[in-house]
Amino acid sequence: MTTYILRRLLLMIPTLLGITLVVFVVMAAAPGGISSQSLVDGLNLEPQAKKAMEDYYNRMYGLDQPAPVQYLRWLNNVSPVGFVFDAQGQMSGFSWVKGVDLGLSFRYGRPVTDLIAERLPITLLLNVISIPIIYVIAIAVGVHAATRRGSRFDVGSGVVLLGLWSVPTMLTGVLLIGFFASDQFWRWFPTGGINRREALDMPFLPHWGALGDVFGVLLLAGLGASVLVWLSLFARARWRALVMGGIGLVLGGLMAQQLQPDHLGLLHISLALVFALSLGGIAASEFAWLRTLTLGLLGCALGVALAAQFSQGVFVRGFLLDRLWHLVLPIICLSYGGFAFLAKLTRSAVLENLLADYARTARAKGVAARDVLWRHVFRNSLLPLITVAATLLPSLLAGSVIVETIFSIDGMGKLAVEAVRTRDRELVLSITLISGLLTLAGYLLADLCYAIADPRVTYD
Structure with a gap:
């Protein structure tokens, strides 16, 4: 080795x-x-x-x-x-x-090493957050869809994943900014950057002016999450769908009320129905992991929002929360295409191994279905996932070029676009060298993971 x-x-x-x-x-x-x-x-x-x-x-x-x-x-x-x-x-x-x-940049007149040292951590931060999200969602959805082939979840998730994979990243970024960062719709997130200038002078963690506000946030967030998690785990599917559908109606109506506060119109009805059907469908799903996680996060968010309405003191976001607030939309743009493709690949790999002779033999010997799935089938299904992992890092770096340009993030992607546009030879060659090095390191890591996942693979 x-x-x-x-x-x-x-x-x-x-x-x-x-x-x-x-x-x-x-x-x-x-x-x-x-x-x-x-x-x-x-x-x-x-x-x-x-x-x-x-x-x-x-x-x-x-x-x-x-x-x-x-x-x-x-x-x-x-x-x-x-x-x-x-x-x-x-x-x-x-x-x-x-x-x-690495020389001096033609455009900036600064050492290329200094420019890369400033921009590379930002791009790595985006990818370090995106990669775990991609793999967790893809493996969970793909394995569950494979074990329930032909079910409503399998068909529905297949349609949703195919739709997500078909939408270009640049279009998604523009739509997210247009709907969730502009003054015309819901300005919930910033239009660009990774933090506000004021955040540099804030404390690192969120800060509340009154101690009671802290207890209120923790209490209501924990209470909301606990109630909806209990609903997900112990209530019947009909009651889950009914309760979450009602919450979806309220949330959709409140969103429409922000845009049209004067009168009830088609927008109120449309958003209320979309949220009701979405949350009701998730609550009625037999996929306990997805259902519980979604309802728990929603309950926590509702608790925090309710506590914010009754807070008495001044709230300071802090540097950490401000940075996370700026990263929400870019992370969505970087992640959705990756987990959509990887989830479909995971489903195909797991389904192929579930129908293999060794899995059928293990079940015939009385091995528990859970052990057959995770100890035998899933391990043999890792090989195509490892292959994709080798190309995931280069694709995310390439996707960073689009995402960082759309959201005005000063990372390696935006720096590469500026270097090519101004024909900054030293900068272009240095970025190419670093990108190639990361790509080759990803391929080497994938080859080593082959040997770990499959004992039959040896390099001696």
Whole structure:
């Protein structure tokens, strides 16, 4: 295994070189190319200043040299071992410990390392939150649908997942902003960014002005969650659907009242029916996990909303709650397509193994259905999920380009768009290098997970 890992790590080097070479060739062959003249055009400088700026770019980046020389020079800069250049751009020696230098950004005039250090944690935060959400929902829904093939849940979840997977991320982002962040509809969330400027001066955790408000929030949130969880676990399906349908009617009516407070219209009826049917359908579902989680979260949210109406002191969101408030819509955009696709894949993999001979034999021997599902079937169904996991991180990074642009989040995705738009060669190549490194690391991790999930797989 150690030999295999070392061999894969060494193979990453030529792969990364090939990726960066393709990107460099595309940029160099594009109309206008990358030259000092193209960088200073449109700056409205005096001829002397323009000539000085061109000389500066040529000296710093070697833009007056042939394209192969420029690429080799960039490779020398990003390599920890290589030649050293002085302030005039002349070679001054060779060093084994010169370190990695990603260069200076054309547009920002700052080291690329500093820009990436600022933006990369934001994109990683989005993906670290999105990936667990994708896998938890996908595995739960996919396994339950496979074990109840042909049921109402299987058919209904299949239609919903197919619909979610078919909606483009860019359209979803625009619709979410239009309905839930604009003044024309419900302004529940911010239109962009990851925090407000005022949040930097707030305490980290939420803060209430009165101690009674804290107890009120905890009491009502816990009471609401407990009541609806009890309803989900112990009440009959008919009563669950009836109670949750009534709550849905009230919630839909309150949402419509915010838009049309003067009169009762079609909007009130439509929203009330949509919420009533949705919550009633979830409450009547035989999927206890989904039903209990949904009702518990709803009860907690209703308790917090009720406590906010009776609070006496001043409430300060705090940095943490403000950050989470800003991340709700971007996380939805990043997650829904992933778990829709992965849930369908999980259903197919689990269903195929449920019908296999070894599962039928285990059931014939008297093994409990739960043990057959989770100890035998699910483990063999992990292999396609691991395969998708290797491509999930690159796809989420690619999706971050769209989401960060729509929601004005200063992450790696938005930085990549700005770099390509301004032909910032150093920045584009560095982002390509980092993205390729993360992608190859994901593939290596997937290969290692194969051996963990399936003992038959060996790399010795």
